[in-house]
Amino acid sequence: AQTVTQSQPEMSVQEAETVTLSCTYDTSESDYYLFWYKQPPSRQMILVIRQEAYKQQNATENRFSVNFQKAAKSFSLKISDSQLGDAAMYFCASFWDAGGTSYGKLTFGQGTILTVHP
Amino acid sequence: GAVVSQHPSRVICKSGTSVKIECRSLDFQATTMFWYRQFPKQSLMLMATSNEGSKATYEQGVEKDKFLINHASLTLSTLTVTSAHPEDSSFYICSARQERGTLYEQYFGPGTRLTVT
Numbered sequence: 027a028q029t030v031t032q033s034q035p036e037m038s039v040q041e042a043e044t045v046t047l048s049c050t051y052d053t054s055e056s057d058y059y060l061f062w063y064k065q066p067p068s069r070q071m072i073l074v075i076r077q078e079a080y081k082q083q084n085a086t087e088n089r090f091s092v093n094f095q096k097a098a099k100s101f102s103l104k105i106s107d108s109q110l111g112d113a114a115m116y117f118c119a120s121f122w123d124a125g126g127t128s129y130g131k132l133t134f135g136q137g138t139i140l141t142v143h144p
Numbered sequence: 145g146a147v148v149s150q151h152p153s154r155v156i157c158k159s160g161t162s163v164k165i166e167c168r169s170l171d172f173q174a175t176t177m178f179w180y181r182q183f184p185k186q187s188l189m190l191m192a193t194s195n196e197g198s199k200a201t202y203e204q205g206v207e208k209d210k211f212l213i214n215h216a217s218l219t220l221s222t223l224t225v226t227s228a229h230p231e232d233s234s235f236y237i238c239s240a241r242q243e244r245g246t247l248y249e250q251y252f253g254p255g256t257r258l259t260v261t
Binding site: 058064068069070071072073097115117121128130131132135137140 | 178185186188190232237239248249250251254255
């Protein structure tokens with residue numbers, strides 16, 4: 027079974043500064059995917075960034091980037107130039123393809139509430 | 145990007161009644177749909193996975209007779225909370241998976257807030 031752990035229940039950052047959210051996971055699979063989702067006050071889940079485990083290069087999406095350390099099973103999210111709109115709950119999640127079918131499912135971490143101060 | 149809709153966005157029902165929540169993938173076909181439950185400031189808890197044309201697979205501890213899931217077509221799944229009680233009050237989120245080759249993208253609906261009085 028996969029487990030995902032977010033050890034930071036809450037984080038805060040000043041507008042325009044950089045913040046890093048931590049995530050560790052545990053899996054016995056060799057092929058899997060990792061995600062960061064954002065859930066703003068509207069509660070709509072939004073995909074921020076994804077990382078395929080077989081790719082060594084860290085994924086980047088504009089101000090969002092990850093530090094993927096496969097051996098350490100660590101997957102942190104860095105938000106640069108933080109904006110007020112980044113305030114949300116962030117979830118780290120993992121997924122593995124169950125034998126080539128779509129029956130695999132996302133495993134979510136506990137979430138980190140990010141506050142952005144103006 | 146792909147869009148998943150949910151209806152209603154919020155519903156209030158009396159204890160003992162049933163309520164149905166619809167989840168639709170608007171611009172793609174979803175062979176697999178998921179239903180989650182979320183309490184305030186907590187993570188999403190998977191309730192069940194449904195595949196079109198087959199029975200849903202429920203997570204351990206989820207009462208299949210209370211939470212009826214039907215995946216009638218490749219674009220529609222419904223969750224019916226039967227004989228609802230105040231403890232069923234929660235935020236319910238559906239999600240639909242789009243498969244493109246070996247790439248799986250999962251999209252989430254906006255959620256339904258259920259209040260049982």
